[in-house]
Amino acid sequence: MNYEESLAFIHGRQYKGMKLGLDNITKLMELLGNPQNKLKFIHIAGTNGKGSTASFINQVLIKAGYKTGLFTSPYLERFNERIKINNQDVPDNQLSDITNLIKTKIDEMEDKPTEFEIVTAIAFQYFYEQQCDVVVLEVGLGGRFDSTNVIEKPLLSVITSIGLDHQAFLGNTLAEIAFEKAGIIKENSQVLLYPQTSEVEAVIHRVAAERNSTVDKADFTELKRITNSIDGQTFYYNGYQELRISLLGEHQLKNAAIAIEAIEILRHAGLTIHEDDMREGLAETKWPGRFEIINRDPLVVIDGAHNLDGIHALVLNIRQLFSGRRIIGILGILKDKDYQHMIEEVSPVIDQFITVTPDNPRAIPADELASYLIEHRIPAIAADSYDAAVELAYQESGEKDVICAFGSLYYIGEIKRVVQQR
Structure with a gap:
């Protein structure tokens, strides 16, 4: 298979959907010789912030001289973004070679893996072949059965x-979701926790105690x-002075903290990471699509x-960065999100909505979303394409206005492409 054929195989209809449990991925990795068991990992779960946190840690490790793999999802513009070594996307030819290898193993399996299981296996095999020192x-989704x-x-x-997110798979309460996330905690291991509500922290501590972690x-x-x-932030944290991030x-x-x-825990685990490595790594970290400014005139943000x-x-x-400025919001969203409350929360800061249909079978059609907004006395226009949405936003925007595209990672990469082509 060439690169295009490899992507077609990965995204193949027969691998769609989600299966709870680790049986299939365990079998697939066994057929590959368990390359993941020869790697060192920092494993990151959570509802929000896990990608940014992963990117900060990844960049610091690179600055410290470690050959660092990074596995994230979803991608914004190109599939290869999900699998990186030292910030370089997996090359097309190596992605194809590994996909070919994995296809031969899948052919031996009675129960076929899902798309995400295939992508995970590709990442593990690639990081192993390239002899990564550490993988972030x-x-x-979730943790326990991911x-x-x-x-x-x-x-x-x-x-x-x-x-609260992905309740259909993870549970309807924070405690239930926390239990799924806590599923990544292994026996006799080290866990780092973002400060949470007391009910969430209680679940994490209980699972950790059960596993002697x-x-x-x-x-x-x-x-x-x-x-x-809009150029970045400086801050103090726990004795460190004048730290800087561009995010x-x-x-x-908080994600930087x-x-x-x-990094402090990894130092105690034996990794050599100097303070300058940490400072430079934090300052140089980029995480596309997360309140990212992609154009200055007019000012365009994707989130x-x-x-x-x-x-x-x-x-x-x-409110903090654009107070008093008119905001034009490009909105695309999926039906299984709590979009009513999301719109209720965001509409006070958006002066004009332009709706789009994300390229996903779960997407709310742009005209349906615009009708919902208008019914609630919120100004909205439906666009029939991403290009049309950007064109409308540019037409609507004045000299000091801000265009902000948000609502789903499944389309903001396309908005970025359209803006950059202009």
Whole structure:
């Protein structure tokens, strides 16, 4: 198979859907010789912030001289983004070669793996073949039954902010969802926790105790922002002075604090990471699609906010950075999200909505979403394509206005492409 054929195979209809349990991924990895057991991992679960936290840790490890693999999802513009070594996407030819190998193993399996299981296996095989020193591994969904959880004890398990999302798979309460996330905790392991509600923390601590694992937690009372602009933020954290990140939003300061705590734990685990490595790594971290400014004239922001917690962060960012400016929102969203409450939360800061249909079978059609907004006396126009949405937004925007595309990671990469082509 060439590259295009490999992608067609990965995304094949027969691999769609979701299966709870690790039986299939375990079998597939056994057929490959369990390459994941020859790697060292930092395993990261959570509802929000896990990708940003992974990116911070990844960049610091690279600055420290470690050959670092990074596995994240979903991608914004190109599939290969999901699997990186030292920030370089997996090359097309190597992706094809490994997919061919994995296809031969899948042919031996009676129960076929899902698409995400296949992608996870590709990542493990690639990181093994390239002899990565360490891999930063982001959970896809949940934790307990996520295919990434086939790994043995990692160097560190990180649990970021937990909120209500994917309730159909993970449960309807924070405690139920926390239990699924806590599923990544292994026996006699080290856990790092983002400060949570008491019910969530109780679940994490209970699971950790059952598995004889220790839990450390970041201390956000030791976090203080110094400066904040569209060019980045500076802050103090727990004795470290004048730290800087380019990622925007108060929530990213908290994710950076989690990364700092992770680095401290990894140092005690034997990794050599100097303070300059940490400082430079944090400052150089990029995480596309998360309140990312992609154009300055007009000012265009894309943000993957796709649940209530993400919308809370988006609204706070808009109020802090763009107070008094007119905001044109491009909105595409999926039916299985709590879109009514998301719209209720975000509509006070958006002056004009332009709706689009994300390329996903679960998407709300643009005209249906626009009708919903108009029924609730919220100005909205439906666009029949991403190009049309950007064109409408540009037409609507004045000199000091801001265009903000948000609501689903499944389409903001396309908005970025359209804006950059202009």
